[in-house]
Amino acid sequence: MSEPILKIRNIESFYGPIMAIRGVSLDVHEGRVVSILGANGAGKTTLMKTISGVMDPEKGTITFDGNDIQGSEPHKVVQQGIVHVPEGREVFPLLTIDENLSLGAYTSSDKGQIEHDRELVFNYFPILKERRNQEAGTLSGGQQQMLAIGRGLMANPRIMLLDEPSLGLSPLLVQEIFTILKRLNEEQNMTMMLVEQNASAALNLAHDGYVMEVGRIVMDGTAEQLMASEDIQNFYLGVQEEGERENRRWKRKKTWR
């Protein structure tokens, strides 16, 4: 396979004295969707923040398209083509959808490109076009998530970091958003790194996956390999092991093989 577009090597990140990422190395190849799975507190969001420059790593390197970007200011990282769609959407509630989208294109001065991107967003999310002059705060959760993704697309990114796009959404909406993400990947060849709690949705969309636990990667492989793993099935996909009794409550220990 070609050289990965995003290469993370031995990253360590801290919150004060607390080590949140304890040496993570991973690769994202162009055009692929890579999913990071893990329980609360595993360090998934911290990893995203470290890539997008919101946090600086204590150790390790992040190479994007051949350039080291670890410790860069967030706006420099965006200019390189990395866009972070944060957890919990974080749209500007008092600005209209149009204004929110324009802010997404803040780094660009090419008017034609901006309008082209806006059309692209409206193409994927027609509902945003319908409500383009409405304040973002009045949108539903699913629509806000669409807006957050659309705002990210406005920067014309080479890779999107999506932090829990399914958070707080109904199953139907999750399906809808993931279908759009799949189309974006297939039609625009958009590279994505996806952090998810909803493992089954994430693994259906992703090509590759990594599993994080307490700041470390414990397992990696293609999405098919991960889905076939007993550990993933039991602990992330909610498959109930065959037991002697109904109502079995204990789970066997994870082995990550």
Next chain:
Amino acid sequence: MDATTLPAQTVINGVSFNSTPGQRPVKVDGTQTIVSLFKKRCAELGDRTAHREKDFGIWKTYSWADYWTRAKWIGLALRKLGLQRGEVVSILSEDRKEWAYADLGIQCVGGIASGVYTTDSASQLAYLINDSDSRFLIVENEEQLDKYLQIEAQVPGLLNVIILEDEGLHDLDHARCMLIDDLYKIGQQAEKDEPTVFEAEIEKAQPQDIGLLIYTSGTTGMPKGAMLSQENVMAGIEAGAHRLPVEETDEQLCFLPLCHILERNVSIYFPLACKATVNFAESPETVFANLQEVSPATFVAVPRVWEKIYSQVLILTQDATPAGRAAFGMALKVGFERAEYLLNNKPVPAGVAAKFWLWDRLVLRNLRRMLGMDNMRRGGSGAAPISPELLKWYWAIGVPLLEGWGMTETSGLGSINTFEENKIGTIGKPVPGYEIRIADDGEIQTKGLNNFKGYWRNNEKTAETFTDDGWLRTGDIGEIDADGYLKITGRLKDIIITAGGKNITPAEIESRLKFSHYVSDAVIIGDRRKYLTSLIMIDQENVEKYAQDRKVPFSNFASLCAAQEIKDLIAEEVNAVNKEFARVEQIKDFRLIDVLLTAEDEELTATMKLKRSYVEKAHAHLIDDMY
């Protein structure tokens, strides 16, 4: 019994023992069986704390009186349900107070207690139940219960299963299963019906009665049940009291499996004599936190645990401030200087003692408090060889750590170092009253009251284990030096004969490898082969730290093992070990085991040692790759 025929008595920490150890009758405070000692203690100590257990985050105390009544109810109830004297009850549970209650309760009514490791699979459980012909099975919780339910049809001889934790089992309706509270109720009723029968059963116990069955980990073939008599354990208690004195105010932490003779002695039988308080760790994962909370006076662990604590301190110091690091370095230097005197049984010069006092106040004392070792009078290490450097390091930080040796067949304690007689790198002198000799083929053989009674229903194996003149063949090879200290060099049956006809004891090379912080365990291969090779299991934590510090990228355990830098690191360790051995004994090649093994895996024993035969089978492809 006529008091005038008693052997002369000596009092150790308030408990009387025979003045000459190793002689019949073995007496502890005037009693000759575990169960009568138990009865005496509970009556004397009553409301004093025997056990502590953490319940929803709070340490709760349980008295000797609780110990007595629960053991009584368990014993009487099992008897009521059909347990005959000389029949076996299996216990499948992590360490907890009920383990001790059941152990004593079973033995008081003449039953035999047999522990099963919680990491054993359902099929292993079936084998153990059938081999021991168990009448009852005590399981900890629903997870362990499910193992029984899987093999229910294969164990027709089992009368009942008793469950200790009812969580998740409220709707369980099974003819043979009952909760511990129901068992207690049966016991209470039985006590009402026949108030003196429990004491009468205790009176019936004879020193030669079998009290416990301990299945040996069985690195080859199926596990065998070693039978230990009441007298065997009493002899162990006697030896322990002479060599490992414990005071009645001492706190202990119980965390190694109670199925293993080491923890069973230290946490159940020795406290019957010495009256110390036993604290049960919440789970194997929380041992270090529990250690801090309990801060025990004596602490017995396997080398792996001592190694882990050391690694944690090492990692902490590496991440400390430069000033902190320097201070720790200075303190450690003085500590080593002092340890050198202590370990050679020489008085510490006043200057060194003063320096140590200062650094102890400034640094080491805090470190010990952080580790939960501030009250520790004595640490013990056994069940596997420990690195001499590691032993010295503990002495340097002010934790006196002594190495001992024993096996199931010697009732746990065979020889041990003491403060007065300590030689690092040896396993000390034989315990008092116990004889040890080296046979012509180098095998260590022992004689004394600690020697077990034989293997359960396996006369053939029992006969193989004893020599014609009645000495126990330990299967270990070793030597006794001029000062009388015993040293183990290998296992007899593990001897490798290379294609060149050279006899090699792999254990010696393996333990040298294990002394490396990066190697967790190793197996030497080479029987009937041209040269020696090794399969190595790396220490995950330390190697990950190494990789991280040197920017070696890795994602999971397999990729860590595959990294060239890690292979180079282990190669360096192997080369260092090779230098200490003759050419034919050198390791020509090695492979890393790239799966993270857990105690559930067949390749590991419950004390996390690699099992040679299983490892050779499971990783045959790696071995073939080297030849």
